[in-house]
Amino acid sequence: MKNNMGNINFSEQLLSLWSVENMLVEKMPSMMDKASDFGLKKSLALHFEETRQHRTAIQLICKQLDIDLRNTSPNKQLQNILQEGERSMEGKQGGDLDTVIIRTALEVEQYEISLYAEAAEMAEAAGYKGIAGRLWLTQEEERQSETKLKFFEGLLLKETAEIGQSIAQYH
Numbered sequence: 395m396k397n398n399m400g401n402i403n404f405s406e407q408l409l410s411l412w413s414v415e416n417m418l419v420e421k422m423p424s425m426m427d428k429a430s431d432f433g434l435k436k437s438l439a440l441h442f443e444e445t446r447q448h449r450t451a452i453q454l455i456c457k458q459l460d461i462d463l464r465n466t467s468p469n470k471q472l473q474n475i476l477q478e479g480e481r482s483m484e485g486k487q488g489g490d491l492d493t494v495i496i497r498t499a500l501e502v503e504q505y506e507i508s509l510y511a512e513a514a515e516m517a518e519a520a521g522y523k524g525i526a527g528r529l530w531l532t533q534e535e536e537r538q539s540e541t542k543l544k545f546f547e548g549l550l551l552k553e554t555a556e557i558g559q560s561i562a563q564y565h
């Protein structure tokens with residue numbers, strides 16, 4: 395099966411998503427632990443639960459389509475985002491660390507949003523209506539997570555600006 399963006403195969407796309415969601419289920423808890431803002435921590439924890447459901451959904455779709463999930467290779471692009479994020483987190487704490495966590499998580503969500511949109515379109519093109527519906531639903535949850543992260547990013551920027559202002563008042 396080929397889509398109109400080249401010869402990306404639907405089952406390869408599902409295998410990418412399987413790798414992505416697995417990696418995230420593995421890596422998200424340490425990001426949650428590192429976050430210091432309570433709201434951010436809680437929001438990451440909620441999305442972690444959704445991420446586990448995303449993984450199960452992909453597993454069920456692959457089972458339905460008879461796609462073998464053994465011996466899948468890790469998704470390079472997500473690996474790079476996570477490695478880059480971990481490098482940037484080193485030596486940081488508090489608000490600075492939260493900023494890097496948010497930036498990394500935003501990159502992850504944006505990547506997931508594009509992967510899910512492509513996968514859902516491929517499912518539609520192949521006539522798998524139910525599967526497409528589930529993939530769009532997941533994509534919507536990734537979008538909502540992105541929106542929440544942007545909210546926390548805005549809060550942090552505002553706090554940093556206010557701290558800057560109050561320091562300036564004393565000089």
Ligand SMILES: [Fe+2]
Nearest residue numbers: 415445448506
């Ligand atoms: Fe996800």
Ligand SMILES: [Fe+2]
Nearest residue numbers: 503506536539
């Ligand atoms: Fe996500």
